[in-house]
Amino acid sequence: MSIDREICPGVFWTGVKNPGLKIFDELFLTRKGTTYNAYLVRGTEKVALIDTVKEAFSDEYFQTIDQLGPLDKIDLVVVNHTEPDHSGALEELIQRNPNIQIYCTRAAENFLKQLIDTPLNTHVVSEGDEIDLGGKTLRFILAPNLHWPDTMFTYLPEDEILFSCDAFGAHYCGEGLFDDEMEDFSGEYRFYFDTIMRPFKEKIREAVAKVASLPVKVVCPSHGPVLRRDPKKAILGYGEMAAAPPLSDHPRALILTLSPHGNTRTMAGAVRKGLEEYGIDVVDMALVDMDEAGIRDELERCDALLVGTPTINRDAPPPVWKALALLSTVTPKGRVGGVFGSYGWSGEAVKLAEERLAGLKYTLPVPGIHFRFKPTDDDVQACLEFGQKVGRFLAGEQES
Ligand code: FEO
Numbered sequence: 001m002s003i004d005r006e007i008c009p010g011v012f013w014t015g016v017k018n019p020g021l022k023i024f025d026e027l028f029l030t031r032k033g034t035t036y037n038a039y040l041v042r043g044t045e046k047v048a049l050i051d052t053v054k055e056a057f058s059d060e061y062f063q064t065i066d067q068l069g070p071l072d073k074i075d076l077v078v079v080n081h082t083e084p085d086h087s088g089a090l091e092e093l094i095q096r097n098p099n100i101q102i103y104c105t106r107a108a109e110n111f112l113k114q115l116i117d118t119p120l121n122t123h124v125v126s127e128g129d130e131i132d133l134g135g136k137t138l139r140f141i142l143a144p145n146l147h148w149p150d151t152m153f154t155y156l157p158e159d160e161i162l163f164s165c166d167a168f169g170a171h172y173c174g175e176g177l178f179d180d181e182m183e184d185f186s187g188e189y190r191f192y193f194d195t196i197m198r199p200f201k202e203k204i205r206e207a208v209a210k211v212a213s214l215p216v217k218v219v220c221p222s223h224g225p226v227l228r229r230d231p232k233k234a235i236l237g238y239g240e241m242a243a244a245p246p247l248s249d250h251p252r253a254l255i256l257t258l259s260p261h262g263n264t265r266t267m268a269g270a271v272r273k274g275l276e277e278y279g280i281d282v283v284d285m286a287l288v289d290m291d292e293a294g295i296r297d298e299l300e301r302c303d304a305l306l307v308g309t310p311t312i313n314r315d316a317p318p319p320v321w322k323a324l325a326l327l328s329t330v331t332p333k334g335r336v337g338g339v340f341g342s343y344g345w346s347g348e349a350v351k352l353a354e355e356r357l358a359g360l361k362y363t364l365p366v367p368g369i370h371f372r373f374k375p376t377d378d379d380v381q382a383c384l385e386f387g388q389k390v391g392r393f394l395a396g397e398q399e400s
Helices: 053-069 090-096 106-115 186-211 230-242 263-276 294-302 318-329 349-359 377-399
Strands: 006-008 011-013 016-018 034-036 037-040 047-050 076-078 101-104 121-122 131-132 138-143 152-156 160-166 216-219 252-257 282-288 305-307 336-343 367-370
Touching: 016 053, 037 053, 037 152, 053 090, 076 294, 101 106, 106 121, 138 186, 152 186, 152 336, 160 336, 186 230, 186 294, 216 349, 252 263, 252 377, 263 282, 263 305, 263 336, 263 367, 263 377, 282 294, 294 318, 305 349, 305 377, 318 349, 336 349, 336 377, 349 367, 367 377
Parallel strands: 047 076, 076 101, 101 121, 160 216, 252 282, 252 305, 305 336, 336 367
Antiparallel strands: 006 011, 011 037, 016 034, 037 047, 131 138, 138 152, 152 160
16 A cells, blocks of 8 residues: 655654454454554654554564665654554664664653563653754653553644644544545544543543644544644544533432343332432433443443342343443443342342452442342332432532
8 A cells, every 4th residue: 555654844654554454452343444653753963753563564664664764864763652552663673773762751661671671772751851853843742641651742843743642543544644535534533532542531631731722733643544634623622522521419320220020120210219318310221222322421420330230140141241341441430339139049140240340449338239039028128228328328428
């Protein structure tokens, strides 16, 4: 695939394309593959690389660099982020050019020592540090936890280019290089945000605040199209996607319920009533037709999560585990939990779901409850009291 690699005079895309990739990182489905973006910036005095590529694509990466000039004339490489899809060719780069200097954050330096078994010429950078390449300046903007602790952006003020690492990226491999050359990839852009960036909304807001007032003509992310159509909109749009959820006047609880025979749902109704007696706003969601986006939104708004699960084959059923897996895709507002459910003859699900919540550092103020088959009036009363106790805990938490 032949493309024009020049972003502007002296700035080149040295990335690689992987249009056939079906699942990124063995985790995320891709409709049209991905790209591993890397860049070369040539000043009058020095030449810099920004990131490398996944190791499997090293040959193509070095061929590209060779076309742009001798490798031993490259002075430095900026490592915006050490995840192997961007640092995979770094060890070979050091072997080919042992004099190359590495600029990165302290966290990145520590990670590189774990990733690469080679002496490293590292220089740890701080917020606002600059390197003068001769007519082109690289300025570092720390952006920790977008999405690793090591992350930073690099800004090139003369050309108003922001090398943004994973932020503003997409797993999408189009024919050209720039967003204005491609079909609509907004679905991939949003999916990437939701799956990779979303757990770090607060950090995104901090990073966007740092760059929102910078003049930016081009955003050069580490995956997907280079953004030049409306880079400001991309930056501000990230801020909007990462906006804090609306504030609630009252504590808020999410109840997720799976109930094949209606018994766990009966329990959920009583739990809800108990919560509401303590002024808790309750959102009920059924897991039978799971609204994943809605659950994520509510996890970010709610102070507590209550899970109603039946036991099937000595386990919580797959939809319950799928919902519990969503907990690591967001930063929940509150980590107060509780579990209840109906069962037939063993009833392991409540305990297993409690262990999942506890493993994610949830506080479980009330031990889980489970009842056989159809809950009796006494069982329903116990569910009401379960909800009351959680509600009292939440109300007390808000007061304290
Ligand atoms: Fe694309 Fe976090 O690596």
